[in-house]
Amino acid sequence: MSAQEDAARLLVRTLEAEGVEYVFGLPGEENIHFVDALRDSSIRYVLVRHEQGAAFMAEIYGRLTGKAGVASATLGPGAINLQLGVADATTNSTPVVAISAQVGLDRIYKESHQVVDLVSLFRPITKWAELAPTAEALPEMVRKAFKTAQTERPGAVYLAIPEDVEAAKVPSGLGPLPVNVVRPQEPSPAQVARAADVIALASRPIVLAGHGAARAEASQALTGFA
Incomplete structure (x- = not known):
């Protein structure tokens, strides 16, 4: 450079x-x-x-x-x-x-x-x-x-x-920072258990899924869940 x-x-x-x-x-x-x-x-x-x-x-x-x-x-x-x-x-x-x-x-x-x-x-x-x-x-x-x-x-x-x-001119040696990929955190087990209890008690549950399911490549899991 x-x-x-x-x-x-x-x-x-x-x-x-x-x-x-x-x-x-x-x-x-x-x-x-x-x-x-x-x-x-x-x-x-x-x-x-x-x-x-x-x-x-x-x-x-x-x-x-x-x-x-x-x-x-x-x-x-x-x-x-x-x-x-x-x-x-x-x-x-x-x-x-x-x-x-x-x-x-x-x-x-x-x-x-x-x-x-x-x-x-x-x-x-x-x-x-x-x-x-x-x-x-x-x-x-x-x-x-x-x-x-x-x-x-x-x-x-x-x-x-x-x-x-x-x-402007930049100093020698200045370059891009390393790319760090942010990994999504796993959901809280307690929150998952709570959601399961709520769903189990529901008589007519409705699934509202947004584009996040597609981004997470969770379409198959969502279909199976539904």
Whole structure:
């Protein structure tokens, strides 16, 4: 790795470490370094006609694979266009990582062109939303984003990357964090016994099963139980 690697290429390496295969999105001036870095990676950049389409494509990818789909956009209206798909992913318990550009930290406090508090907009519709304050923070924040999105109950997360952070140089040796897979905990034996007692006393029990049964590959067990 070159000592002159920029944050955009570090970001791409963190996505590769997470097993990302596709990034669905639209490029813009403020995230062009990221899009350019994807050209030299194993990740396929899927160009869409509208950011809303990118968010829904990422959601369907997450729903079919169980791995977080990644949607990308530029700042301002481009990022806001991701919101419908991002909200849908959260309400449908689907892992999605939405990444957008943001104005540089050198002017984010000004009333300048396309300055919108994107983190505040995304926070109510995601499990976690944050702005990357430095290039050095990217490995830890990307790891947190994927871990949060993919942990039960799955949902969408959002990460804003200021344009000056994206273009910044990173120190030699900085790289992705190891991926630790969170294993679901076994249910409490006492709670299982309690549920069995309640079911045994029921005269007309009804089974309400959600997509979590499919995610856990418990369809056969559910059918047998029913």
